Amino acid sequence: MQKNNKLQYKSAFTFLTELIKPHKKWYLLASLASIVLAVSELIHAKLSQLLIDSSILGKINLIVISIFSFSIILILHAFFEYIKMLCSAKLSTSAGKDLKQKICHILLYAKYKDMANVQTGDILKTVNVDTENVCSFLEGSLIDLFSQLIMAFSALIYLLYINPRLAVVTFIYTPIGMFFTLTLNKKMKSLYIIEENKSGKALSFIEQLISQIPVIKSFVMEKQLRIRLYNMYRDIGNVQKDISVWNALMQPACSSTSYIPRIVYLIYAGKLVIENNMSIGTLIAVFELLNFIIGPTVYFPFLLNSFNKSIASINRIEKIYSMNLEEVKSCENSKLCVNSIIEKHKNLDNNVKNNILLDKSKYNQNIDIIKSGINKIELLNVNFSYDDNAKIIKSLSFSHEGNGIIALCGKSGSGKTTLIDLLSGLYNQNSGEIKLSSPCSVVTQDAYIFMDTLFKNIHMAKPSAASDEVISSIQLAGLDVLVEKLEFGHNSMIGDGVRALSGGEKQRVSLARAILSDAPIWLLDEPTSSLDIETEKIIIDVIKKKSCNHLIIIAAHRQSLIDIADRRIELV
Ligand SMILES: Nc1ncnc2c1ncn2[C@@H]1O[C@H](COP(=O)(O)OP(=O)(O)OP(=O)(O)O)[C@@H](O)[C@H]1O
Ligand SMILES: [Mg+2]
Numbered sequence: 001m002q003k004n005n006k007l008q009y010k011s012a013f014t015f016l017t018e019l020i021k022p023h024k025k026w027y028l029l030a031s032l033a034s035i036v037l038a039v040s041e042l043i044h045a046k047l048s049q050l051l052i053d054s055s056i057l058g059k060i061n062l063i064v065i066s067i068f069s070f071s072i073i074l075i076l077h078a079f080f081e082y083i084k085m086l087c088s089a090k091l092s093t094s095a096g097k098d099l100k101q102k103i104c105h106i107l108l109y110a111k112y113k114d115m116a117n118v119q120t121g122d123i124l125k126t127v128n129v130d131t132e133n134v135c136s137f138l139e140g141s142l143i144d145l146f147s148q149l150i151m152a153f154s155a156l157i158y159l160l161y162i163n164p165r166l167a168v169v170t171f172i173y174t175p176i177g178m179f180f181t182l183t184l185n186k187k188m189k190s191l192y193i194i195e196e197n198k199s200g201k202a203l204s205f206i207e208q209l210i211s212q213i214p215v216i217k218s219f220v221m222e223k224q225l226r227i228r229l230y231n232m233y234r235d236i237g238n239v240q241k242d243i244s245v246w247n248a249l250m251q252p253a254c255s256s257t258s259y260i261p262r263i264v265y266l267i268y269a270g271k272l273v274i275e276n277n278m279s280i281g282t283l284i285a286v287f288e289l290l291n292f293i294i295g296p297t298v299y300f301p302f303l304l305n306s307f308n309k310s311i312a313s314i315n316r317i318e319k320i321y322s323m324n325l326e327e328v329k330s331c332e333n334s335k336l337c338v339n340s341i342i343e344k345h346k347n348l349d350n351n352v353k354n355n356i357l358l359d360k361s362k363y364n365q366n367i368d369i370i371k372s373g374i375n376k377i378e379l380l381n382v383n384f385s386y387d388d389n390a391k392i393i394k395s396l397s398f399s400h401e402g403n404g405i406i407a408l409c410g411k412s413g414s415g416k417t418t419l420i421d422l423l424s425g426l427y428n429q430n431s432g433e434i435k436l437s438s439p440c441s442v443v444t445q446d447a448y449i450f451m452d453t454l455f456k457n458i459h460m461a462k463p464s465a466a467s468d469e470v471i472s473s474i475q476l477a478g479l480d481v482l483v484e485k486l487e488f489g490h491n492s493m494i495g496d497g498v499r500a501l502s503g504g505e506k507q508r509v510s511l512a513r514a515i516l517s518d519a520p521i522w523l524l525d526e527p528t529s530s531l532d533i534e535t536e537k538i539i540i541d542v543i544k545k546k547s548c549n550h551l552i553i554i555a556a557h558r559q560s561l562i563d564i565a566d567r568r569i570e571l572v
Pocket of ligand 2: 555
């Protein structure tokens with residue numbers, strides 16, 4: 001739901017405050033430098049007045065003093081400008097690093113259910129563009145706002161001190177000009193949000209196009225997809241056109257806020273000079289100061305613009321922040337299972353909860369579990385649906401104690417992968433109980449290969465494993481043939497865009513990961529669906545051997561896999 005304006009500003013403000021908090025020293029230093037710069041501008045104006053008046057009166061000593069003071073102020077000004085810029089850059093880069101790190105952390109630890117519904121393009125846009133928007137707002141606009149306000153305030157006090165009436169007359173138009181610019185700005189804010197959302201969607205679409213090129217080519221879908229993409233960019237272009245029209249309208253509104261006070265001032269102050277109520281030096285010095293008072297009134301709408309752009313970005317970052325995170329893993333390789341146990345039993349009675357704690361503590365010494373060989377799985381009245389409509393898993397109950405192979409059978413779409421995902425903890429059941437006694441290794445239906453070496457692709461399943469273990473997993477999973485084909489053996493780079501693997505090879509990489517991580521319970525989702533009969537035989541032999549000391553649950557269509565199972569569970 002779209003937050004209202006006030007809420008948006010409030011939550012963006014809280015967001016920025018939290019972001020700055022750990023780096024407040026840079027913000028404070030930059031602000032301090034801004035204050036010094038404001039004071040130096042006031043002294044500068046006072047010195048201009050002194051220099052002009054003493055030149056008119058021919059007072060040499062005063063001329064020398066003011067020129068000397070000018071030089072000192074100039075050096076101080078340059079130094080503090082440098083400090084301000086440096087601290088603003090430090091603030092922006094440190095806060096930006098925090099922001100990106102936090103987003104990456106959330107993306108890695110977010111619950112699968114939350115991640116499954118986000119679009120890659122949106123995420124890429126948030127990590128790259130939105131974080132940059134926020135950082136440039138921090139670095140430029142936020143510090144500038146502070147320094148401009150300080151300068152404006154000091155200059156206004158000075159002007160009031162010289163002649164309060166002059167100050168009031170000069171700025172009589174300002175609220176009207178501000179009203180125009182702020183009204184235009186409001187319109188631009190909503191356009192910015194529309195533009196950001198549309199370009200996020202276009203990015204997602206392009207990402208899909210790139211990953212689906214074989215499908216596009218084989219079904220000759222280029223033309224229709226090109227039209228969709230062109231239309232998307234035509235829509236974005238239209239919004240951008242609207243933004244530039246409103247932006248163009250801002251210019252005259254800003255100019256009037258800038259020039260009218262200057263003209264009013266010159267007329268009124270000129271009259272005071274003619275009447276001998278003001279010196280020429282004061283007239284020029286205050287005219288210089290006017291820039292500082294007028295500056296923020298012109299700058300403010302632009303700042304608001306930049307803030308509005310940041311609000312659109314902050315909204316998207318907050319969407320990622322709102323994702324639910326998984327429980328932190330209690331030991332390597334056991335994350336999925338520990339999570340599933342903790343999550344799945346939130347609503348159970350104390351008795352069962354104690355069991356869960358017992359299970360959890362066992363994971364930290366999980367060798368005991370493997371040695372004792374008591375693998376256990378228990379499902380009681382489990383129900384699950386992805387959305388509120390169709391139930392995929394309906395009142396499913398079964399239990400199994402000990403090692404062996406359980407085959408999950410059923411028609412395509414009957415819920416085999418869904419059940420594997422529930423057991424592995426990717427999703428939580430809507431009701432019922434699921435209990436696993438130990439960690440799981442999972443081989444998913446769609447194996448994913450990281451752009452890295454074959455060795456590292458498998459090693460990442462158990463970073464503590466020695467090289468021998470990894471190589472033996474590669475052999476057991478029947479990947480020797482692939483290793484022989486690759487230029488640098490298992491140290492060759494693989495992955496889409498580097499060296500693509502066949503579907504069966506990907507499956508075996510996934511299986512090698514499971515063999516290496518070697519959790520007591522294995523969840524295999526159609527692990528041989530892309531293999532030829534000969535390679536399948538090798539894998540089936542491995543599974544059979546492993547089933548002596550593992551509990552292996554296989555989602556299977558193939559008769560060859562169903563045949564080796566000790567038990568069959570039919571999903572309907
Ligand atoms: N993320 C999702 N959101 C909504 N519905 C989904 C989602 N994933 C799967 N489904 C639906 O849930 C049902 C069960 O899907 P599932 O992948 O578990 O079937 P399966 O038995 O593994 O099929 P197959 O044998 O084809 O792999 C299907 O109707 C599918 O369309
Ligand atoms: Mg499936």
